[in-house]
Amino acid sequence: MLHKFAPDLSHDAIYAQGNELATVMAHDKDEEGNRIYTHSKDKTIHVADLANPVLVTDRHKINNITDYITRETVHTLFDSPFITIDYDDVQMDFEKFKYPGVWSPSIDTLFFCRALKNGNFKDYSSMIEVGSGPWFIAKYIGEKNPNLEKIVLNDINKNAEIYFHDHYTDPRFSFHLWDAKQYMEAQKFDIIACNPPYIPRPRSIDDNPYEWLSLPIYLIQNIDKILSDNGKLFLNLSSLSFPIMDAFLENPDIIVKKLDSIEVPLKVFNVLNNPEWMDYLIKEKWLKKELHDGHEYRQTLNIYEIQKKIIKTQ
Numbered sequence: 423m424l425h426k427f428a429p430d431l432s433h434d435a436i437y438a439q440g441n442e443l444a445t446v447m448a449h450d451k452d453e454e455g456n457r458i459y460t461h462s463k464d465k466t467i468h469v470a471d472l473a474n475p476v477l478v479t480d481r482h483k484i485n486n487i488t489d490y491i492t493r494e495t496v497h498t499l500f501d502s503p504f505i506t507i508d509y510d511d512v513q514m515d516f517e518k519f520k521y522p523g524v525w526s527p528s529i530d531t532l533f534f535c536r537a538l539k540n541g542n543f544k545d546y547s548s549m550i551e552v553g554s555g556p557w558f559i560a561k562y563i564g565e566k567n568p569n570l571e572k573i574v575l576n577d578i579n580k581n582a583e584i585y586f587h588d589h590y591t592d593p594r595f596s597f598h599l600w601d602a603k604q605y606m607e608a609q610k611f612d613i614i615a616c617n618p619p620y621i622p623r624p625r626s627i628d629d630n631p632y633e634w635l636s637l638p639i640y641l642i643q644n645i646d647k648i649l650s651d652n653g654k655l656f657l658n659l660s661s662l663s664f665p666i667m668d669a670f671l672e673n674p675d676i677i678v679k680k681l682d683s684i685e686v687p688l689k690v691f692n693v694l695n696n697p698e699w700m701d702y703l704i705k706e707k708w709l710k711k712e713l714h715d716g717h718e719y720r721q722t723l724n725i726y727e728i729q730k731k732i733i734k735t736q
């Protein structure tokens with residue numbers, strides 16, 4: 423299936439594509455009447471539009487499609503392991519479950535791209551996507567900014583590296599399997615983009631919730647070392663992390679600008695199905711149970727642009 427998201431995220435257009443035309447959309451005969459099973463991937467048929475998407479897979483919205491055939495067709499397309507995400511004419515193909523721990527771009531990834539859509543990166547030459555997963559953010563910035571010469575992807579998940587080697591074609595990109603906190607020590611970038619793990623977790627490894635937020639905290643605290651003087655760090659943070667992260671953002675050595683904000687359902691299953699984690703977020707981080715539009719829990723995501731405060735000496 424193909425999702426074509428509007429650049430302002432006002433709708434998600436759902437298409438059947440390739441072989442789905444023969445297996446789902448009844449295009450199963452050629453002009454001579456012979457049965458066909460396959461179609462090229464660039465053949466698509468529009469099936470439905472979902473307005474104001476707040477998730478890439480929003481079962482509540484799909485269930486609300488009134489026409490029976492359209493609704494069941496959309497459900498069937500969502501069952502497909504093959505997904506193509508198109509945002510603002512940048513496309514990425516993904517096979518679900520093939521790369522454990524790597525997820526196809528989610529709504530926060532696309533929201534991140536929306537926040538950077540009108541960014542001026544003409545004077546920059548290097549960027550890194552920290553915690554890149556399937557690197558949609560880097561792909562988006564890289565395709566929109568051909569002037570970027572070096573685009574580095576970094577993740578701790580070996581399967582993200584395998585995904586990279588299976589898919590990359592642009593020689594400006596390279597992948598580095600490493601903990602960013604070590605990998606970034608000896609280099610500076612013009613653009614640092616990071617959609618990090620952003621939900622604080624109780625008793626994570628060394629029994630403190632900062633552990634789970636260690637990546638964004640590292641990036642803010644080490645900005646002087648890892649960002650070029652005129653460079654920009656872009657960071658996505660959840661309202662669930664604000665009680666912790668606000669203290670790090672209120673740093674006199676940085677300039678912080680909130681670029682964009684969106685409220686989305688909290689639909690991270692390893693959080694929802696972990697009673698201790700949920701209890702912690704409800705008691706300590708203001709998570710509230712309020713059912714509306716098919717979802718009980720919500721978070722606000724903010725994209726920040728962070729720069730070094732350069733004090734010019736004469």
Ligand SMILES: C[S@@+](CC[C@H](N)C(=O)[O-])C[C@H]1O[C@@H](n2cnc3c(N)ncnc32)[C@H](O)[C@@H]1O
Pocket residue numbers: 525526527528530531551552553554555556557558559576577578579582600601602603617618619620637
């Ligand atoms: C929320 S996902 C975002 C993935 C991708 N950037 C996107 O927006 O779709 C966070 C990613 O950070 C990676 N990650 C977590 N800690 C890391 C670390 N210390 N160094 C590098 N990558 C890390 C995870 O493996 C995961 O792929």
